[in-house]
Amino acid sequence: MRSSLRRPRRLERLTVIGGLATALSLGTVPASAGGVQLQALPGSNLTAATADAPLPDYDKEIVGRFDSANSVNHIRHLAVDIGPRLNGTPQEREGAEYIGGILKSYGFKVTLQQWGPVSTxxxxxxxxxxxxxxxxxxxxxxxxxxxxxxxxxxxxxxxxxxxxxxxxxxxxxxxxxxxxxxxxxxxxxxxxxxxxxxxxxxxxxxxxxxxxxxxxxxxxxxxxxxxxxxxxxxxxxxxxxxxxxxxxxxxxxxxxxxxxANPMGTNVIGIRPAVGDPDGTTAPIVMVGAHIDSVLGAPGAHDDASGNGVSLEVARVLSQYPLDKELRIGGFGGEEGGLLGARAYVNTLTAAEKARFVGEWQMDMVGTPYEPARLWALTPNGQSNYVVQEAYESAARVGFDGLRNCRLGQSDHQAFYDVGIPSSLFIWLDYRPPAPPAVCGPTGGTYVTEPQYHRPTDTMDNISPERLQTTLDVVGGAVAHNALNAVTVSALSDAGQPLAGAQVRADCGDGPRALGTTGADGRLKAVFPHITCDFSVTAEGATATERGVAISGDHAVKVTVDLTKPTISLTRPADGAVYTLGTATTASYRCEDNLSGIAGCTGTVPDGGPLDTSSVGFHDFTVKAVDNAGNTASRKVTYQVVYPWQAYFPETMSGKAGSAVPIKFSLGGDRGTDVFAPGYPASQQVACDTGKPIGPAEPTRNPGNSKISYGGGQYNYVWKTDKSWSDTCRQLQLKLDDGTGHFAVITLR
Missing domain, CATH: 3.50.30.30 (Glucose Oxidase; domain 1)
Structure with a gap:
């Protein structure tokens, strides 16, 4: 970072904080018309997705692949192997060539840009x-x-x-x-x-x-x-x-x-053209910048080999995805002399190029272990802008709440800001914003630099892999999010209503990805590379899939979920139907769905199969249907199986109180003597003229008086009346275990 005219006092405290994040390794990504295939390298922890453990969305996947260990290696080469990189010296040029070589290995088109001359x-x-x-x-x-x-x-x-x-x-x-x-x-x-x-x-x-x-x-x-x-x-x-x-x-x-004497400064610019725009004339531009040079005598590990280390790791990971955005990585010389290289580069941009810029994320001093330092997004006017806001949203996605923004120029983001390109300086700095009620925009704040700032002690000891990882996760995550295509998935019911809380997944050729759930408006936003995917939405147990969506550029996907339950037509058995014991009859039913089609239709017995009439009593019959969307329906009816009853006694009779009255009937065969329902037979006094019940019913079956027997193809039940019933009328109630009831009235004298 370029020093200000006022140099604040320096503190001497130094502490390493944080914990290094685990990263994933990404193998080759072959180009194909239908999308990409992600392959795990031997020994990597990239695993295939399953229905229960889907792949993460692309935001999480890319952040998971950022590895600050790679950034540390680049920083070490610049700060140790090359050493101090004063503007205009061969070491600045060597740093640019190293960065360019790495970018070329990632498939970038690389240009070494000379500008100047600069001071001797x-x-x-x-x-x-x-x-x-x-x-x-x-x-x-x-x-x-x-x-x-x-x-x-x-x-x-x-x-x-x-x-x-x-x-x-x-x-x-x-x-x-x-x-x-x-x-x-x-x-x-x-x-x-x-x-x-x-x-x-x-x-x-x-x-x-x-x-x-x-x-x-x-x-x-x-x-x-x-x-x-x-x-x-x-x-x-x-x-x-x-x-x-x-x-x-x-x-x-x-x-x-x-x-x-009056040497030339050097920039290095790496460009990865967008899919479909190899000449770089129409695609939006996402750019990451850092400065190559350091001040006299300083190895510049933190200021600013750290920025290059982060930008090269962003380039490594994003280079393995087909993108519809143009990705640019800038290494600028002469930042310490007054943003010379960045201004020289910006001056080469045409008006059409400037208009294509999504934003420029400037990395400068992004990994010191200096304890008071925090991660800041600083803009020349102190106001948040698109680049800053995207960093906040990226921080929220990774659960980092330590990002703050305020006002500061003094780094290469200023050059982009001056020509109308959204930009911000991302820096770990002990920055002190103005005290309320002052706000950052008009006044800005002050800062205290780390003790190693612009000193020979700005070595690898001044680098925190943990803070580099945080920068990659937050700022690199924002860059990646903007380099991918924005896709809005709208989930609608078959009635056209938005579906809130619906689960959304996508399969882009390497297994399902969990994208999250829709909001109250039935929409979910996610990002994707240039790829072809199947999108599925699950709501209320039903799932719909929109297949073969070719994603190029920002996109809208509408998935309609069939929430209409299938219909069931159950002809036989009808609810309440009565069948005689042993009757041969078959089930008849069908399931229908006019939207997504029937996936399954099952009953207690198959359609056309025999109904169970082998035992008397009430039987449940259930048909269940499921359609191809996952909607289910169920219908249950109850039918009755009864004995073939035949009575050999009149419905009205007379007799003497205290006598035994024979009641004969047939059930179509010997069914055993335990054919009565519990508590039956029973008798109850009734009014002789109206038949209206008088008093409670009383069981008649007990070992001393009434008995049942079977013989000669019929049942004989002896009903022993009581002498006290003289001059009354009583109703005999015969309820069988098949659920049927049979009655007779006797007048006793």
Whole structure:
């Protein structure tokens, strides 16, 4: 990030927080007319979907594949293997070439864009053949124009420490031919004396480094030029590191000083054209940016190799999906010098290109472990915009509530903002928004940078894989969401009503994906690559599928769910039908559905099958139907099976109270003697003239009076009347276990 004119005080506290997220590996994605097939790499945890465990939606799938370990590897190459990447130096160019090479391996079209010239740069590259340089192996210091420019060959020699260099006693006896380390002084006379003393003792080169504080390498001139040897300025970290190495034994350095007069800056732009728009003339553009350069002497691990590490990981994952949006990855040089590379790039955009931009997500300092830092989305006017809002929505999808937004320029997002492209700076920073009632827009806030900011100590120790992962999940997730196609699924009933809370899935050739449930308006929004999918909606137990939806660009899908239950026509048995025991008869029924068709129609017995009349009593008969949408219906009727009853007694008779009255009947055979329903036979006094019951019914069957027997093809029931019933009328009630009742009235005298 470009430094502001006001530099706030720095805090010294440093803590690593968080936990590294687990990532998925994505195999090859072959192109096909019908969609893509996702294949798991050996040893990966990408598993096939099942009906019970469907694949996640594409938002979750892509975020699950972001792996900050890959970002760390890119950061290490830029900050360690290449080292400081001052604008206009070969190291800035080398960083651009590395980023471009990675993007090419992901299938991007890559352009290295030169622009400038920029101001003259005088730098020293410092390496060692016999020591591991802390934060190294490539240090960068300031090369003084008062000394010699050696070119890339440089000078090589052992290092001696001469302290302040102000007296002869501070110089070792064997100073001649050695590289002399001395304290840098802000006093020009003191500096000049130290260097002159070293030259007089035959020094091979001079390193003036800040002895205390947390200082960057100084650029300086001498009142007495020393054209015979290189003279370089180092930061306080260089001073501490060199003296620490010297305490362990002899140390050899190679110092190569170069003056790059009015050099050119370098950008790298990777473009992955949209499907169907290989020339890049019509498709919307989604862009991720970071800056390549660092300040003099700083390896720039956090500022801003971290941004490139995140953007390259976003590129890796998204490159494996066919997209209808054009994806651009920008590595800009010269950010630290005034957003030079980003402005140069933006100036190449035509009006038509600018109009195609969805937004630019700028990554700058996105992974420090500095504890007070938090993730911010900062815009030049302090207002939220589309890019910021999409990041908030992405944060909500991954359950991160730590994102905030406010006002700040000072990074490459400003260049895009100035030409009307929605943009935001995403940064982990100890940012202090204005106190209420002030708001971010008009006033903005202040910030405290991490201690390593713009210092030689901005090394890999200043990188948090956990915070990089959060940035990938939140900001990378927003970029991915916008690079995919927006699909709105509308779920309607067959009556045309929106279906709220309906479950929506999609199968794009690799198994079902759970997209979520519809809202109150019956709609659900999801994102998809350029692909062909089957969409299914389940509501109230019914499922409908819209097959073969070819998704290219933003899309609308309407799925109508058949919620009409199937109909059942049950002809036989009819409800309440009565069949004589052993009667041969068959079931007759059918199921119908005019919308989705019948998937199943089953009854107690199959249609046309024999009804059960083998036992007397009441029988339930049920038919169940299910249609192809999953709707079900059921119909139940009850029929009765009865004995073939025949009575051999009159319905009215007379007799003497206390006598035995024989009641004879036939049931079509011997059914045993347990043919009466519980509590029967029974008798009840009735009015002789009207037959109206008088008093309760009383069971007549008991071992002392009434008995039943079978013989000669008929039943004989002896009803023993009671003497007390004289001059009354009584009704005999014969209820059988088949549910039928039979009656006779006797007049007793």
């Amino acid at each position: 740069k005088r730098v020293a590259k410092v390496t060692s053949s016999d020591a591991d340089l802390p934060g190294g192996p490539n240090w960068q210091m300031a090369a003084s124009a008062s000394g010699k420019f050696t070119g890339d060959t440089g000078v090589k020699g052992q290092v001696v420490d001469a302290g302040t260099g102000q007296s002869a006693t501070e110089f070792p006896a064997d100073t001649e031919g050695k590289i002399v380390l001395m304290d840098y002084s802000t006093n020009a006379t003191v500096r000049n004396t130290a260097v002159a003393n070293a030259v007089s003792r035959g020094a091979l080169a001079v390193v003036l480094a800040y002895p205390t504080g947390n200082s960057a390498p100084p650029s300086f001139t001498l009142t007495t030029p020393q054209p015979g040897i290189p003279v370089v300025g180092g930061g306080s970290a260089h001073s501490a590191w060199l003296r620490g190495l010297l305490a362990k034994g002899p140390l050899t350095l190679t110092i190569a000083t170069n003056e790059y």
